[in-house]
Amino acid sequence: MSDSPILQARGITKEWPGVKALDGVDFNVYAGKVHAIIGENGAGKSTLMNILSGAYTTYEGTLLLDGRPVTFRNTADAAAHGISMIHQELNLIPHLSVAENIFLGHEPVHYGMIDYRTMHRAAAALLERLRCRIDTHSPVADLRVGEQQLVEIAKALSYDARVLIMDEPTSSLSEQETQQLFTQIEALTAKGVGIVYITHKMDELTRLADYITVLRDGCRIAEHRAGEVSVDELIHLMVGRARREFFVKEEHPKGAIALRVSGLSMRDAQDRSKEKLHDISLEVAAGEVLGIYGLMGAGRSELLQALFGLHPRLTTGCIEVLGKKVLIHSPADAIGHGLALIPEDRKCDGLVLGMDIRSNITLASLGQMLRYGIVHRPRENRVAEQFRDRLAIKSHSTRQTVGNLSGGNQQKVVLSKWLMTNPKILLLDEPTRGIDIHAKNEIYKLISRLASQGLAVVVVSSELPEIMAISDRLLTLSAGRLSGEFRREGFSEETILRAALPPL
Numbered sequence: 001m002s003d004s005p006i007l008q009a010r011g012i013t014k015e016w017p018g019v020k021a022l023d024g025v026d027f028n029v030y031a032g033k034v035h036a037i038i039g040e041n042g043a044g045k046s047t048l049m050n051i052l053s054g055a056y057t058t059y060e061g062t063l064l065l066d067g068r069p070v071t072f073r074n075t076a077d078a079a080a081h082g083i084s085m086i087h088q089e090l091n092l093i094p095h096l097s098v099a100e101n102i103f104l105g106h107e108p109v110h111y112g113m114i115d116y117r118t119m120h121r122a123a124a125a126l127l128e129r130l131r132c133r134i135d136t137h138s139p140v141a142d143l144r145v146g147e148q149q150l151v152e153i154a155k156a157l158s159y160d161a162r163v164l165i166m167d168e169p170t171s172s173l174s175e176q177e178t179q180q181l182f183t184q185i186e187a188l189t190a191k192g193v194g195i196v197y198i199t200h201k202m203d204e205l206t207r208l209a210d211y212i213t214v215l216r217d218g219c220r221i222a223e224h225r226a227g228e229v230s231v232d233e234l235i236h237l238m239v240g241r242a243r244r245e246f247f248v249k250e251e252h253p254k255g256a257i258a259l260r261v262s263g264l265s266m267r268d269a270q271d272r273s274k275e276k277l278h279d280i281s282l283e284v285a286a287g288e289v290l291g292i293y294g295l296m297g298a299g300r301s302e303l304l305q306a307l308f309g310l311h312p313r314l315t316t317g318c319i320e321v322l323g324k325k326v327l328i329h330s331p332a333d334a335i336g337h338g339l340a341l342i343p344e345d346r347k348c349d350g351l352v353l354g355m356d357i358r359s360n361i362t363l364a365s366l367g368q369m370l371r372y373g374i375v376h377r378p379r380e381n382r383v384a385e386q387f388r389d390r391l392a393i394k395s396h397s398t399r400q401t402v403g404n405l406s407g408g409n410q411q412k413v414v415l416s417k418w419l420m421t422n423p424k425i426l427l428l429d430e431p432t433r434g435i436d437i438h439a440k441n442e443i444y445k446l447i448s449r450l451a452s453q454g455l456a457v458v459v460v461s462s463e464l465p466e467i468m469a470i471s472d473r474l475l476t477l478s479a480g481r482l483s484g485e486f487r488r489e490g491f492s493e494e495t496i497l498r499a500a501l502p503p504l
Helices: 045-052 075-080 098-102 116-129 145-157 175-190 202-208 231-239 300-307 331-336 346-350 357-361 363-369 377-390 407-419 437-452 464-470 493-500
Strands: 005-016 019-030 034-038 060-065 068-070 083-086 163-167 194-198 211-216 219-225 257-267 275-285 289-293 315-321 324-326 339-342 425-429 456-460 473-478 481-487
Touching (some): 005 045, 019 034, 019 045, 019 211, 034 045, 034 202, 045 083, 045 194, 075 083, 083 145, 098 116, 098 145, 145 163, 145 175, 175 202, 194 202, 202 231, 219 231, 231 437, 257 300, 257 456, 275 300, 275 456, 275 481, 289 300, 300 339, 300 456, 331 339, 339 407, 346 407, 357 363, 357 377, 357 407, 363 377, 363 407, 377 407, 407 437, 437 456, 437 464, 464 493, 473 493
Parallel strands (some): 034 194, 034 211, 163 194, 289 456, 289 473, 339 425, 425 456
Antiparallel strands (some): 005 019, 005 060, 060 068, 257 275, 257 315, 473 481
């Protein structure tokens, strides 16, 4: 199949107040090929994709579809032209069913009425293509994040797209689900569909990409055929520095036990006869980074949520902070005892997207900002600016709306909010999900620096190389039970993965 462009972007420029998100960018989508686009958070990847998919309609430059100029009025117009996008941050309606979400806006109609039987049958067929067994009548709110991601993918496939844009599609998927997605991508490209694939995972580039474009600071730095450039060269193009300059774990002294958990169990909210967590016991010292690794459904996020008091009626067990037994029946109790939780889903659980950076950073520490019962804006501005500089949050000011930031910068705002509470124990749930390699490196260094300052850090990650790189000690979870403990000198991908696999 010839490498002929279906969709072309020529000289695309997009400006926000005080920020040039794209500066004269050219980009091609080829029929039957996977064109990966990589770059740091804030490089302009999502902005360019939102223009290609019709979400942003004001910009400078030209889009060409089959060689002819085209302008999309909105995303529905782009979809009608055969261009669909799968968003990293899920774009689903929680209380509608799986089938209703998949066909929202283009439902099958019979005699002027929605044909629900046909819709559910077609939705089931799309999910079957992904080898996904989900009840199409289930509300999306009842699904796991990984299952919701598969529904998002099925939704895009329902448009019979000629161009399919995928923004970090594997960020919430298990290894098995990821391989199923890769198989589906290969089937689509075999039919001539052009795939645009945004990723921060270097192994996915070698597995999938035919072409790779690098963006940096809103500019196109390079476009290469995948086999013509190494990972080290790509990293240098993305961030302007060699790979060897990236995170290297430094050892530092450990202090007293900051958190001790004994016999922690948590029942399933849907079926209280079952347990999500069973008899978990662990401890983490001040100055230590404890990694938690497990496959999807192992109970990783549930463990952090239980520690933070999110499920008090379902949870039993003993928690000690700095040698003192504490009762944590709510997040407010957890904060009061010096715990902080950076959640997996930053948009739903970590931020108020319509508020500005300043207000989000101070949200969990509002009492510190009050003067005579009123928020003291100069103090709030000063504190927010300090965190903006400390974590290198890319924005034109702390008054910028958080919803307009890139994913990596949003995560930095969440971290800033919780660091403002001066925690003793920091719980991090997938802290680098959907973040580019340079921003990941910054967060790794920040975690190490916080540990060196005496914080006890517990990190959950589904990326095995990541959790091995940053942890002093590592626990594995399998089916809600602790299944292994490893010290840094004994880390091995094979043995850790074997311990995390569900029992036969």
